[in-house]
Amino acid sequence: MTSISRTLKFACLSAALILGACTHKQEAVNTVPPPAPPPPVPAAPAPVTSKILPGSAEDFRVNVGDTVHFGYNEYSIQDTDKSVLGRQAAWLAKYPAVRVTVEGHCDERGTREYNLALGARRANAVKEYLVAQGVSTGRVETVSYGKERPICTESNEGCWAQNRRGVTTITGGANS
Amino acid sequence: MKKFLVLFAALAALWAAPGTPAWAALQVDVTQGVAQPLPIAIPDFLGDPQGANIAGVVRADLERSGLFRPLDPKGFAEHITNINAVPSFGSWRAITAQGLVTGQVTQQPDGRLRVDFRLWDVYGESQMLGLQFFTTPENWRRIAHMVSDAIYERITGEKGYFDTRIVFISESGPATKRVKRLAIMDEDGANPIFLTRGDYMVLTPRFNPTAQMIAYMSYIGNKPRVYLFDIETGKQEMLGNFPNMTFSPRFSPDGNQVALTLETAGNSDIYVMDLRTRAIRRLTTDPAIDTAPSFSPDGRQIVFESDRGGGQQIYVMNVDGSGQRRISFGAGANGTPVWSPRGDLIAFTRRVGNVFSIGVMRPDGSGERLITNAGHDEGPTWAPNGRVLMSGREAPGGRGSSIWSVDVTGRNERRVLTPGSASDPAWSPLIQ
Known part of the structure; x- marks a missing residue:
């Protein structure tokens, strides 16, 4: 008779398993400041403004756009999102060393497993669009988070629309 | 392997009771729900x-x-x-x-x-x-x-379920960055133990028939795959080596196979892997979502969900993939089917809009009834005697989750004691 136990040996678990974090950050990023008006006479020291490095992950997020949205229980690319995916493909053509992962996300109106499958459909739809625009398929991976990573947590259409999304995240090869 | 637990149950006619009828009238009928305990x-x-x-x-x-x-x-x-x-x-x-x-x-x-x-x-x-x-x-x-x-x-007259354990997902942190850890506890909430540290997300754990092994989905390395966790040794192992996401695992009743979903180019289909040979068989082939497989207790059929008919509904097939047929025709979307260990019922999640309820139906789809109405109950799991269910309950607005139990009659709904927020419960079989 074997025992399931009070003596679980889980110290050996996961120590070596490092999560390759590529979480999409939703905090405000450094944006290009509007052109400052000409300073009146002896200007105070100019505030340090961060410059976005071309070819960087920040460049992609801010100047290209990393997110597209989907209709309820839909996974086709909406016409309004084709321009951002076109920009993504052009940017990826300009920086051929960059590799990306497309995350597929869902709103909360679906069971857990179904939403994992739906998120995979969405991520794949983005990937197929990028590949059709000339991005080589080997540079684009996909991952579904189902409904597990909402960016908005209220139960209303405004939040649901934000959460039904595909996010192209850079996983390597960008300037930094 | 430690054999520190040695139990002898001596069925005792140990001492003769005073001369009274052999079978007394003291009994409770568990099939009706009991108003008078x-x-x-x-x-x-x-x-x-x-x-x-x-x-x-x-x-x-x-x-x-x-x-x-x-x-x-x-x-x-x-x-x-x-x-x-x-x-x-x-x-x-x-x-x-x-x-x-x-x-x-x-x-x-x-x-x-x-x-x-x-x-x-x-x-x-x-x-x-x-x-x-x-x-x-x-x-x-x-x-x-x-x-x-x-x-x-x-x-x-029914088997009990108190000497069992619950594997579940322990949750902490805000909904946008929720930390999810694999955890296990006794059926009464005692002895909770965390099996993973929370540095990667884990979902949908399920016991094997001896309660020694857990199949679950893990995002280790940002690659969502089905893993096996050996409770005895603490070892975890990726099940197979698939290029894409695998999810929604469930053991066969003999413990020798795992049904799971494999996603390929965005399309999810159900496969069965033999744990001894690691050979896989594909059971569904259509371009719709097919997922959430659960074996019948005789191991001959699999209930699953599919949106091949336009919406998410419940289907049954033979274990070789033949004879696929839809059994749910109720309102809304129906998914996460789980076959009762007794074989008589299939529990499922019904979703209408943003309202999720647990229901049960017979394997032919008849006799459907809902047994929870709290707003967001999802993902049922059966007690080994098929008389009680647990499921996860979400609070609105991402304010945490909890595990609840309810009789199959819909009575005696209770919150299950967990250390903090919890979801995705799976009930072990009776421990051997």
Whole structure:
């Protein structure tokens, strides 16, 4: 008779398993400041403004756009999102060393497993669009988070629309 | 492998009970839901301190079932001093007890605990059950649960489910960055243990039939795949080496196979992997979402969900993939089907808009009824006797989740004790 136990040996678990974090950050990023008006006479020291490095992950997020949205229980690319995916493909053509992962996300109106499958459909739809625009398929991976990573947590259409999304995240090869 | 838990249950005609009918009338019908739980007196067992501890766990188990009403020991007139003596039934009838449990705990010369108990029919004035168990002292809670199971079975005619464990997902942090850890605990919430640290997300754990192994989905390395976790050794292992996401695992009743979903180019289909050869068989081939497989207890059929008909609905197929047919036709979307260990029902999640409920239906789709209506109940799991379900419950607005149990009749809904927020419960079989 074997025992399931009070003596679980889980110290050996996961120590070596490092999560390759590529979480999409939703905090405000450094944006290009509007052109400052000409300073009146002896200007105070100019505030340090961060410059976005071309070819960087920040460049992609801010100047290209990393997110597209989907209709309820839909996974086709909406016409309004084709321009951002076109920009993504052009940017990826300009920086051929960059590799990306497309995350597929869902709103909360679906069971857990179904939403994992739906998120995979969405991520794949983005990937197929990028590949059709000339991005080589080997540079684009996909991952579904189902409904597990909402960016908005209220139960209303405004939040649901934000959460039904595909996010192209850079996983390597960008300037930094 | 440690064999520190050695249990002997001696079915006892240990002592002959006074001359009364062999089978007393004391019984509870679990199939109807019970509005009037059975009053039962469970004095602290003799033997300090574990006698009181064990009786306390037994009282809590039986009360939680909703079928029993353990009476307050303060009202007991007779002080049990010798469990080999026949109790004064009149004094127990006087406090409306219909059942009486007496027991004692003694230490064996080898250090083990010996637990004896008897179940008495107070009105029939007869002994219904007498058992003894031996165990190491640290396992006293398991002995208490086994006592509860024995009482439950003797009175209801159904197997108990107290000597079981729950594997679940422990949740913490805000909904946008929720930390999810694999965790396990006793059925009553005691002895919670975290099996992963939370540095990667885990989802949908399920026990194998011996409760030694857990299949679950993990995002280790940001690659969502099905893993196996060996509870004995703490080792985890990716199941297969697939280029894309695998999810929604579930063991076959013999434990030799795992049904799972494999995503390829955005399309999810159901496969079965043989754990000995690691060979896989594909069971669904259409371009719709096919996922959430669950075997029938005879291992011959699989219930699953698919949106091939336009919306998410429940289907059944033979274990070779043939004979696929839709069985759910109710309102809204229907998914996460789980076949009862008894074989008679399939539990599922019904979603209408943003309202999620747990329901049950027969395997042919008839007799459908909902058993929860709290707003967001999802992902049912069956007690091994097929009479009770647990499921996860989301609070609105991402404010946390909890696990609830409910009788298959829809009665006796209770929150399950967990350390913090919790979701995705899976009930173990009775522990061997």
